[in-house]
Amino acid sequence: MTKIVAVTACIAGLAHTYMAKANLEKFAKQKNIEIKVETQGAMGIENKLSEEDIKEADVVIFSVDTNVADRDRFEHKKILEVGTSEVIKKGEEVIGKAINMAEGEK
């Protein structure tokens, strides 16, 4: 089964970070895909991805308008990088794209 991990972060860290998280989870669930989303917002890093989460993931989504903290963790992973707006607006498409990337690898 395809596994996705994601990081969301926006400039103010107040709203878009969490909307992007909710939308990724919503559409992953619809497609029956396992996803874990780390938020890097005003409350700091929450739901932090473990080394194992990242290792097991087929693809990584960065839904960010700013830098990803600890980006080194994702070296050698397949990364789909989009803005938070794109995920809020077209969450389904972004998840679809990530699934295609993951399946392309197998």
Added chain:
Amino acid sequence: MSEIKIKKENIILNLEANNKQEVILELASRLEKNGYILNLEEFVHQVINREEQISTGIGKNIAIPHGKSSFVKESTICAAKLNKPIKWSSMDGEPVEIVFLLAIKGSDEGDKHLRILADLAEKLMDDLYVKKIKATNDFEQFYSALQF
């Protein structure tokens, strides 16, 4: 519903406004009247500046203008339904009819209020929640639909 997240005194139904500046001013005035904002003019100025950087029209006819400011006395949310949709440079290009103004205290490092705002942001991705708050024009129903 464990706790009231959006208070009755901070809810406005059938708000009449012609543009986003007017909406922000009306909502901020309500918060000032209820004692959440110390300096109305400065707070409104900050929210509008923020809005000019990136529009907070998140689609689905909803906007969430916000300001983190030392002019906020106590962090809170003000919610309004407009009597007619207005333009808001939204992500989906659609006009806005429901507005949440988020006022965040500048020194609010305690996470409680930030958590409520984050929860609201997540909730707005829930189509059922959005459908419920859009469906009613009755104050009591709107108030209870708004809680999350």
